[in-house]
Amino acid sequence: MSEYTYSILLGIIIGTLTRVYMLRTDYRQYPTYLHGKIIHIALGFIAAGLGTLAVPSILEEDFTAVTFLTIAASQFREVRNMERNTLTEMDSYELVPRGKTYIEGIAIAFESRNYLVIFTSLLTTLGYIMTNLWGGLLVGVIAFFLSKILMAGGKLEDIVEIEYVEPRFDGSGLYVDNIYIMNIGLPERRKEVLRYGMGFILKPKNFDSRSTIANLGQRQAILHDVSTALGVYRDSGTPALVPLAKRDLDDGRIGIFVLPQERDIERAIEIIGKVPTLENAIRMPTERKKKEEGM
Amino acid sequence: MDLEKFILAVITTNPKKVPSGVAVFYCDNKEEMDKVTANLEAILDGIAHALTEDLYIIVKH
Numbered sequence: 001m002s003e004y005t006y007s008i009l010l011g012i013i014i015g016t017l018t019r020v021y022m023l024r025t026d027y028r029q030y031p032t033y034l035h036g037k038i039i040h041i042a043l044g045f046i047a048a049g050l051g052t053l054a055v056p057s058i059l060e061e062d063f064t065a066v067t068f069l070t071i072a073a074s075q076f077r078e079v080r081n082m083e084r085n086t087l088t089e090m091d092s093y094e095l096v097p098r099g100k101t102y103i104e105g106i107a108i109a110f111e112s113r114n115y116l117v118i119f120t121s122l123l124t125t126l127g128y129i130m131t132n133l134w135g136g137l138l139v140g141v142i143a144f145f146l147s148k149i150l151m152a153g154g155k156l157e158d159i160v161e162i163e164y165v166e167p168r169f170d171g172s173g174l175y176v177d178n179i180y181i182m183n184i185g186l187p188e189r190r191k192e193v194l195r196y197g198m199g200f201i202l203k204p205k206n207f208d209s210r211s212t213i214a215n216l217g218q219r220q221a222i223l224h225d226v227s228t229a230l231g232v233y234r235d236s237g238t239p240a241l242v243p244l245a246k247r248d249l250d251d252g253r254i255g256i257f258v259l260p261q262e263r264d265i266e267r268a269i270e271i272i273g274k275v276p277t278l279e280n281a282i283r284m285p286t287e288r289k290k291k292e293e294g295m
Numbered sequence: 296m297d298l299e300k301f302i303l304a305v306i307t308t309n310p311k312k313v314p315s316g317v318a319v320f321y322c323d324n325k326e327e328m329d330k331v332t333a334n335l336e337a338i339l340d341g342i343a344h345a346l347t348e349d350l351y352i353i354v355k356h
Contacts, residue, residue, distance in 0.1 A: 172345035185343035185351045186332055239356060240342045 004056040007128035007136060011055075014140035015048025015121030016041065018147050022113050040110070043079060047072065047114040051121030055129060072118065080111035095234050096227035096243055101217020105278045109151075116147040154282075156222070157273030159209035160202040160254075164265045167199040167257055177201050179248050179255030189240050196233040196241075198263060200256040200272060208284050210252035215281035219245035222256060222275050229271045231261030299356070303339045306332045306351040325349075 023040050050072045057065035084107040091097045098106075120143040128136025156162075165177045169190055174181040176199030184190050202222075204210040212218060223243045227234075234241045243258040260268065304318045306328050313319050320335070322328040325348075332351045336343045341353040 182342075183344040185345035186329060186336065188329065188333060189336075189343070237337060237340055239340060240336065 007125045008052050010128050010136050011052030011121040011125035012048045014124045015117045016045045018120045019044025019117045044117050047117040048121040051118035052125045055125040076111050076114040080107045083107040083110045095232050096224050098224045099217050099220030101278050101280050102221040154277040156275040162269045162272050163201045165199040165201050167197045176255035176257050179246050181244050181257045196259045202254040204252050211283035212281050213254050218278050218281035225275045226258050233259040301355045302352050303341050304353045309349040
């Protein structure tokens with residue numbers, strides 16, 4: 001055993017634990033049970049190993065060894081591709097698809113989590129070598145919580161107010177509040193839609209969030225999350241029963257129309273609030289003004 | 296470029312309002328029209344939209 005064995009061991013353990021912690025299967029049901037998890041824990045273990053080994057390599061003045069971190073980078077970019085491809089393939093068989101923006105968001109999260117693991121392991125090992133076991137553990141715990149903060153993104157409830165509105169028909173047009181959703185011809189279908197349908201109005205809290213929730217990918221993500229959590233009254237061959245989100249052009253409010261199997265208003269509002277704001281959908285038009293003023 | 300929306304069939308009780316170049320189903324009354332539309336909707340996997348009271352179209356989205 002070399003002098004670094006224990007520090008490397010600690011780095012790998014803390015790193016892998018960080019990955020396991022970040023790998024929570026929640027109501028969105030992703031990653032799927034067991035097999036999907038094993039892949040990511042194994043990759044997390046590799047990431048932890050790579051991050052840990054960088055420290056002794058530098059201390060031993062074996063600087064070329066650090067270049068393997070670049071291999072790690074390309075390896076984890078591959079993880080992102082893998083996630084993107086798998087999810088895109090599966091998306092066509094979902095009753096309510098996730099949409100490309102959501103998939104890209106998930107793929108980016110998987111890649112970046114591996115980098116967070118590298119970062120955690122690196123700091124833990126460094127802490128151990130510089131001080132002692134307790135120093136290493138302390139640094140590890142701090143890095144662990146830092147990763148947690150860095151990992152968590154914004155939630156929809158931070159940027160919009162959510163309100164339940166009973167959907168209604170005006171002639172053959174389906175409306176949520178004053179937002180036109182779609183035209184449904186058959187009276188029989190209209191009855192179904194009114195029996196199962198639920199409408200929600202998302203009112204943006206500021207000008208930035210108005211552009212964010214206007215993003216089609218963000219809207220699809222909301223529909224997918226609600227349909228996953230509450231079920232969906234829909235089948236192939238019934239294209240009329242489709243959850244939709246439309247925008248009020250005047251004030252940027254979004255009308256959400258969903259057909260859940262479980263009509264629980266409070267839970268639905270909670271779920272919509274917990275939908276992540278997708279990185280690729282976030283717009284900040286007001287930032288531009290600020291910068292111009294500052295110049 | 297792929298067509299995203301396409302009218303698959305027209306169902307009407309008013310022969311005067313029928314467009315050309317698309318499959319048309321004449322019906323005698325509203326009841327028959329609803330029935331035919333419900334069937335066609337299921338068969339064609341499209342959505343039935345009402346343009347006016349006596350004219351339905353089935354659209355593939």
